[in-house]
Amino acid sequence: MQPFVKCRGKLAVLYRANIDTDQIIPKQFLKSVARTGYGENLFFEWRYDASGRPDPSFVLNRPEYDKATILVAGNNFGCGSSREHAVWALMQFGFRAVVAPWKEESPGKRIPAFADIFRSNSTRNGLLTIELTTDEVQWLVSQDRKYGPLEATVDLVSQTITVQGTPRETFHFEIPPDDKKMLLQGLDHIDTTLKDLGEIERFERKHNVQMPTADKSPGL
Amino acid sequence: MAATLYDKIWHEHVVREYDDGSVLLYVDRHLLHEVTSPQAFEGLRLAGRRVRRPDLVLATVDHNVPTRHRDSVSDPVAAEQIAALQRNAKEYGIRYLGLSHPEQGIVHVVGPELGFTLPGTTIVCGDSHTSTHGAFGALAFGIGTSEVEHVLATQTIRIRKSQTFRVRFVGRLPAGVTAKDMILYFIGLVGPAGGTGFVLEFCGDPIRALSMEERMTVCNMSIEAGARAGLIAPDKVTFDYIAADDRPFAPRGRALHEAISRWEKLVSDYDAQFDREMELNIASLEPQVTWGTSPGMVTGISGKVPEPEEVEHFSADDVAKSLTYARLKPGQKMVDIPIDVVFLGSCTNGRLTDLRIAAEILKGKKISPHVRMIVVPGSERIRRHAEQMGLDKIFREAGAEWRHAGCSMCLAMNEDRLDPGQRCASTTNRNFESRQGHDSITHLVSPATAAASAIAGHLSDPREYFT
Numbered sequence: 001m002q003p004f005v006k007c008r009g010k011l012a013v014l015y016r017a018n019i020d021t022d023q024i025i026p027k028q029f030l031k032s033v034a035r036t037g038y039g040e041n042l043f044f045e046w047r048y049d050a051s052g053r054p055d056p057s058f059v060l061n062r063p064e065y066d067k068a069t070i071l072v073a074g075n076n077f078g079c080g081s082s083r084e085h086a087v088w089a090l091m092q093f094g095f096r097a098v099v100a101p102w103k104e105e106s107p108g109k110r111i112p113a114f115a116d117i118f119r120s121n122s123t124r125n126g127l128l129t130i131e132l133t134t135d136e137v138q139w140l141v142s143q144d145r146k147y148g149p150l151e152a153t154v155d156l157v158s159q160t161i162t163v164q165g166t167p168r169e170t171f172h173f174e175i176p177p178d179d180k181k182m183l184l185q186g187l188d189h190i191d192t193t194l195k196d197l198g199e200i201e202r203f204e205r206k207h208n209v210q211m212p213t214a215d216k217s218p219g220l
Numbered sequence: 221m222a223a224t225l226y227d228k229i230w231h232e233h234v235v236r237e238y239d240d241g242s243v244l245l246y247v248d249r250h251l252l253h254e255v256t257s258p259q260a261f262e263g264l265r266l267a268g269r270r271v272r273r274p275d276l277v278l279a280t281v282d283h284n285v286p287t288r289h290r291d292s293v294s295d296p297v298a299a300e301q302i303a304a305l306q307r308n309a310k311e312y313g314i315r316y317l318g319l320s321h322p323e324q325g326i327v328h329v330v331g332p333e334l335g336f337t338l339p340g341t342t343i344v345c346g347d348s349h350t351s352t353h354g355a356f357g358a359l360a361f362g363i364g365t366s367e368v369e370h371v372l373a374t375q376t377i378r379i380r381k382s383q384t385f386r387v388r389f390v391g392r393l394p395a396g397v398t399a400k401d402m403i404l405y406f407i408g409l410v411g412p413a414g415g416t417g418f419v420l421e422f423c424g425d426p427i428r429a430l431s432m433e434e435r436m437t438v439c440n441m442s443i444e445a446g447a448r449a450g451l452i453a454p455d456k457v458t459f460d461y462i463a464a465d466d467r468p469f470a471p472r473g474r475a476l477h478e479a480i481s482r483w484e485k486l487v488s489d490y491d492a493q494f495d496r497e498m499e500l501n502i503a504s505l506e507p508q509v510t511w512g513t514s515p516g517m518v519t520g521i522s523g524k525v526p527e528p529e530e531v532e533h534f535s536a537d538d539v540a541k542s543l544t545y546a547r548l549k550p551g552q553k554m555v556d557i558p559i560d561v562v563f564l565g566s567c568t569n570g571r572l573t574d575l576r577i578a579a580e581i582l583k584g585k586k587i588s589p590h591v592r593m594i595v596v597p598g599s600e601r602i603r604r605h606a607e608q609m610g611l612d613k614i615f616r617e618a619g620a621e622w623r624h625a626g627c628s629m630c631l632a633m634n635e636d637r638l639d640p641g642q643r644c645a646s647t648t649n650r651n652f653e654s655r656q657g658h659d660s661i662t663h664l665v666s667p668a669t670a671a672a673s674a675i676a677g678h679l680s681d682p683r684e685y686f687t
Binding site for chain 2: 001006016017018020022023026027028030032033034045050074075076079080081082084085087105109111112115116117120121124125131171175176177178179189190192193194195199200203204
């Protein structure tokens with residue numbers, strides 16, 4: 001997988017909550033057996049009109065946002081279906097990172113910025129998910145509205161996103177250590193796990209006694 | 221130390237812990253379907269790896285399959301995807317329930333039916349509704365294609381532990397109100413991301429009173445609250461289900477006996493601590509129906525379309541966008557909303573009891589002349605059982621279409637889809653924009669509400685059929 005260390009690029013703002021994976025890549029494009037070819041259909045329903053022409057008002061069709069590499073979205077991004085095609089579509093379009101806000105619904109009740117499966121799929125492909133506070137994301141959205149597309153540098157080592165311009169703003173973000181390591185090194189997890197094959201086999205010998213095996217299956 | 225049910229299953233499956241906070245978790249059962257598996261097999265092939273435990277894998281086709289007939293798949297791209305799974309299953313020695321197999325069906329319906337889903341196991345599948353299997357007290361969750369490849373190659377998954385969230389139902393479920401209404405009500409209360417990062421455990425007398433099929437409906441939609449998994453502690457209802465005939469993968473005789481004595485310990489300790497708890501009284505719960513484009517946008521059938529400012533968990537702007545999309549106005553009564561199509565089926569509500577409750581309402585009646593109703597059983601086995609009971613005849617005589625098993629109009633990947641602007645009362649799990657077809661509108665309901673609405677021609681309260 002592609003490692004993520006640092007990226008610098010333009011921010012495209014699609015500030016809506018609960019953007020689901022059906023919107024990111026609709027089902028009609030999931031029939032492919034390939035891992036590529038999804039970028040052109042990213043956000044298909046919002047990006048193209050009924051006759052298949054690009055909708056000029058949609059952010060990704062506006063020339064000033066051309067070649068954006070960081071997407072700014074609302075809370076609960078990537079909810080719904082587990083389709084990894086959503087991550088492939090975002091990356092093949094050119095995105096390297098997605099920024100979304102976590103929110104505090106009531107004291108102590110924190111709603112994460114990204115859906116669970118989406119976040120895990122992103123990490124396994126080298127797409128960085130950046131959780132900021134609602135205030136920070138709203139600041140990005142308001143700057144974008146005022147001045148047009150922002151430029152930013154994302155640095156995974158220092159866990160920061162720095163927006164260029166005056167004033168220059170730097171936001172820190174949290175990321176679980178295992179995700180950080182996987183992204184920085186671009187590790188193939190299967191290779192890493194297979195180094196523990198001995199442990200897996202040992203586990204199976206003790207575990208299978210307890211667990212009825214599935215290999216007795218007459219007629220199937 | 222006191223442990224939750226989740227802690228106990230987790231603990232039993234940890235192969236090793238890493239110093240970065242993640243663990244290697246053993247996977248007992250791996251389910252495959254045609255849409256999220258081809259790239260995983262391709263990855264294995266390119267790396268020259270094998271499937272470590274094909275005996276623990278079960279594959280079927282469901283998302284792409286036609287439901288009108290079983291002859292062939294007319295869409296060449298879908299046909300190729302189905303053929304790819306068949307080839308991969310054969311090459312790697314995986315059991316495969318193909319299009320013409322008598323046990324073909326939706327992956328989350330056939331797993332339990334065949335006894336592949338068992339209490340205390342870990343189950344994964346490249347599909348978010350894998351949470352369904354949690355109804356058996358199995359830790360079951362959806363994964364992406366990269367993780368599918370990892371599980372095929374290693375029979376493990378690398379994962380961090382979730383937080384725990386106990387959802388206790390109290391009160392007696394009123395007649396005509398169902399498991400679907402319970403879970404929709406919960407999602408409305410907690411919001412579409414209220415469960416993110418948690419594994420849910422559903423408990424309380426109303427959960428104990430549910431059949432296995434109804435429990436699967438509840439756990440199925442855990443993901444619609446953001447939770448990867450939902451759990452229900454197994455009990456006699458679970459054990460009786462597994463002991464029934466025709467579950468070829470389930471243990472039998474003495475092995476079953478021994479298994480049950482282990483499964484009986486799969487409960488949260490009385491003093492176990494949960495990270496979050498919630499209690500829901502359902503004694504006066506109404507049938508629930510969604511009005512927007514998120515499963516959390518839900519209200520009672522006697523309710524109205526809300527004002528944008530008055531919806532918890534959603535901004536006024538997001539609600540306004542949803543209402544524009546759904547062509548609805550605040551203050552409209554839910555029962556005044558006319559519908560074009562009724563869809564009965566899916567891994568949420570395509571099981572025999574779902575078909576039966578709808579058939580009881582439809583028996584001797586006709587659906588509204590301007591409504592089209594499609595009934596898609598969750599599996600070919602359910603189709604056969606329904607036909608033995610004469611349910612197909614009831615549906616046909618009422619004016620509904622009776623189909624073969626598959627995911628069908630739940631995600632509209634095959635030919636079964638809505639036209640732009642069409643509005644559907646659907647027993648499925650997602651009402652996202654264009655989910656059931658480009659520019660289509662979905663109202664999530666129970667099978668009872670779907671049947672009552674089909675007769676009325678608009679969203680309708682099924683409780684009048686239960687007095």
